[in-house]
Amino acid sequence: MTVIDFTAFIGRLATASGETILPFFRTSLSIDNKSASDFDPVTEADRAAEAVMRRLIKANFPQHGIVGEEFGNERENAEYVWVLDPIDGTKSFIAGFPIWGTLIALLHKGTPVFGMMHQPYIGERFSGDSGSAHYSGPSGERRLTVRRCASLKEATSFTTSPLLMNATDREIFGRVENAVKLSRYGGDCYSYCMLAAGHLDLVVETELKPYDIAALIPIVTGAGGVVTNWEGAPAQSGGRIVAAGDARVHEATLKLLNG
Structure with missing residues (x-):
């Protein structure tokens, strides 16, 4: 399995999770609180999106591990481990603001080797493999570069x-x-x-x-x-x-x- 193949598969995960989440966005959602001492919301959209990604990973890479926010860890000591946050920014999500995204990481021997942030409502994807990073969205595609700042x-x-x-x-x-x-x-x-x-x-x-x-x-x-x-x-x-x-x-x- 090459990095290119992993990249294509991560794109599939992003598409599937986005298609699962969008019907819930800016609707009357049922919201649960995961915290006994604070407000840590989770919605049906979070759970459904992670479930979809887990099913795809298990079908294509059954030997890989999975670490997810909503459904815990499986084979977290495997050589390759997927780390999933179906909706990072759930508080913004439930308030109707589009400042949230699906986070998908691939770890190899504990080190993140590929990552993607997908915002399906805006249609933006930010991805990187530590050697380079890229943007894809309504304004086209381009390579990402940080800016210089001296102090x-x-x-x-x-x-x-x-x-x-x-x-x-x-x-x-x-x-x-x-x-x-x-x-x-x-x-x-x-x-x-x-x-x-x-x-x-x-x-x-x-x-x-x-x-x-x-x-x-x-x-x-x-x-x-x-x-x-x-x-x-x-x-x-x-x-x-x-x-x-x-x-x-x-x-x-x-x-x-x-x-």
Whole structure:
């Protein structure tokens, strides 16, 4: 199985999940809360899309593992493992905003080797294999490249919400927020794709799960960016994440976060 074949199959997963999700978007949805202490919504669209992708993977690659947000892990120690988040940005999804996407990652021996973010309502796909990254959508197709940014004082930064951080991390994040030119909230997976496309410079997050970040790492690194945890280690396990388009911004951010 070549990378090209995997790429085509990931396209099939994206198409199938998108066709499953779209009939639910901007309708009267039944919403369940997965958290006993907070609001962590899940909808029938999340579950149906992941189920469709799991069926396709098992039919075509029964020896592969699967890690998914809604239905747990199977064979997670296999050589090849698929990491699925059917709707990253469910809170935006249930509010009718199109700032969400389906995240599909392929891990080889624990390392993300291919990732895709698919937004079926807008018709956009962002994909990467760490060596390159690409966009496909209404405006055509193009290669993704991060933009240069020499310092934090010139940087535009995004986080989904500082309210998702614990009190200590929120205070630490404030150091970064005070240093950048512009700080904005929202975006979920779209922030990383906009970073890869060269429209912003920094994303700082906490409390991420592997399925929140695995697909986005090859997209950002394929576009020339850097993704690590706050300690500078590999990010595919989730946790506290820093993604930057320019290594200088990444280094400066780590210094503030660990200062």
